[in-house]
Amino acid sequence: xxxxxxxxxxxxxxxxxxxxxxxxxxxxxxxxxxxxxxxxxxxxxxxxxxxxxxxxxxxxxxxxxxxxxxxxxxxxxxxxxxxxxxxxxxxxxxxxxxxxxxxxxxxxxxxxxxxxxxxxxxxxxxxxxxxxxxxxxxxxxxxxxxxxxxxxxxxxxxxxxxxxxxxxxxxxxxxxxxxxxxxxxxxxxxxxxxxxxxxxxxxxxxxxxxxxxxxxxxxxxxxxxxxxxxxxxxxxxxxxxxxxxxxxxxxxxxxxxxxxxxxxxxxxxxxxxxxxxxxxxxxxxxxxxxxxxxxxxxxxxxxxxxxxxxxxxxxxxxxxxxxxxxxxxxxxxxxxxxxxxxxxxxxxx
Numbered sequence: 001x002x003x004x005x006x007x008x009x010x011x012x013x014x015x016x017x018x019x020x021x022x023x024x025x026x027x028x029x030x031x032x033x034x035x036x037x038x039x040x041x042x043x044x045x046x047x048x049x050x051x052x053x054x055x056x057x058x059x060x061x062x063x064x065x066x067x068x069x070x071x072x073x074x075x076x077x078x079x080x081x082x083x084x085x086x087x088x089x090x091x092x093x094x095x096x097x098x099x100x101x102x103x104x105x106x107x108x109x110x111x112x113x114x115x116x117x118x119x120x121x122x123x124x125x126x127x128x129x130x131x132x133x134x135x136x137x138x139x140x141x142x143x144x145x146x147x148x149x150x151x152x153x154x155x156x157x158x159x160x161x162x163x164x165x166x167x168x169x170x171x172x173x174x175x176x177x178x179x180x181x182x183x184x185x186x187x188x189x190x191x192x193x194x195x196x197x198x199x200x201x202x203x204x205x206x207x208x209x210x211x212x213x214x215x216x217x218x219x220x221x222x223x224x225x226x227x228x229x230x231x232x233x234x235x236x237x238x239x240x241x242x243x244x245x246x247x248x249x250x251x252x253x254x255x256x257x258x259x260x261x262x263x264x265x266x267x268x269x270x271x272x273x274x275x276x277x278x279x280x281x282x283x284x285x286x287x288x289x290x291x292x293x294x295x296x297x298x299x300x301x302x303x304x305x306x307x308x309x310x311x312x313x314x315x316x317x318x319x320x321x322x323x324x325x326x327x328x329x330x331x332x333x334x335x336x337x338x339x340x341x342x343x344x345x346x347x348x349x
Contacts, residue, residue, distance in 0.1 A: 018038050018051040021051070022038065037075060040078060041078055050075065053072055060072055061087050063088065064090055066107075066110070067109060068109070093105065094117060123146055124141050125146040128229055153172065155172055213234055217239035222236035223236060245263045248263060
């Protein structure tokens with residue numbers, strides 16, 4: 001059947017065919033009830049689109065795929081509310097929540113909240129890679145923070161400043177007079193200014209913890225200290241203080257491990273060039289075992305050095321170990337120098 005002939009089909013014929021396709025995947029649903037559900041979910045120009053989608057995707061009502069037209073989303077919602085357990089309402093491609101998905105992205109559809117994560121670009125004003133809220137007259141993208149705000153007399157202080165929000169009576173409130181709404185924190189249960197909104201509810205600044213994400217330098221799941229920009233990835237607080245070194249594969253400067261013999265950036269490690277960078281370590285470094293104190297580690301190292309058959313001084317072993325036990329800071333006397341120097345230091349005391 002050609003597209004022109006399909007367009008000339010009576011509406012009742014298309015409706016009956018769509019109702020038959022719904023009955024084929026929803027058990028216990030008669031054609032009359034299915035036709036009523038289809039009529040409630042569609043309008044004149046979306047009925048044929050729904051029927052065509054059901055013809056090409058027979059499992060559209062049971063798969064829960066987000067790549068579905070809005071008419072199918074409404075139909076799935078009506079059937080699920082009517083008590084048909086086999087029907088799965090399509091969920092957002094990003095968050096997975098069953099909601100109306102009006103925005104089409106690569107791979108499916110997303111809700112209004114997740115749309116901003118798929119429309120990111122360098123802002124034309126601050127140059128940061130952020131979700132774009134609007135465009136200027138010249139077409140330059142602008143993030144939400146860089147949108148020019150109106151300046152009106154503040155309803156509290158009377159000064160002409162940028163409008164931060166408005167009161168219930170419509171009066172403008174400037175940023176200096178604005179106060180963050182106070183709500184009950186979901187963790188400490190105190191009535192405090194809300195710092196962020198989580199899945200469990202509002203949370204105050206004292207209880208808020210940054211979410212764990214993959215660091216773009218070390219690749220570990222850590223709390224991010226610097227967010228990603230158009231040119232740099234997310235950086236954790238440990239990698240923020242590391243010195244920039246050039247990757248031996250691609251030459252990109254990144255915060256490398258201080259003992260990396262051949263530094264390799266994370267994208268090159270993910271590509272399989274080097275699984276893990278080779279680290280160099282001083283042979284005289286005192287390695288502490290688990291639940292071992294600094295004094296115990298120093299005594300173990302001194303005993304191994306002093307009792308060496310070639311260069312040891314076994315006669316002074318008890319005296320040196322007793323002296324090392326009285327060292328106030330064994331880390332500065334053992335770890336900061338070589339083991340031999342630590343032995344000489346303790347033997348001369």
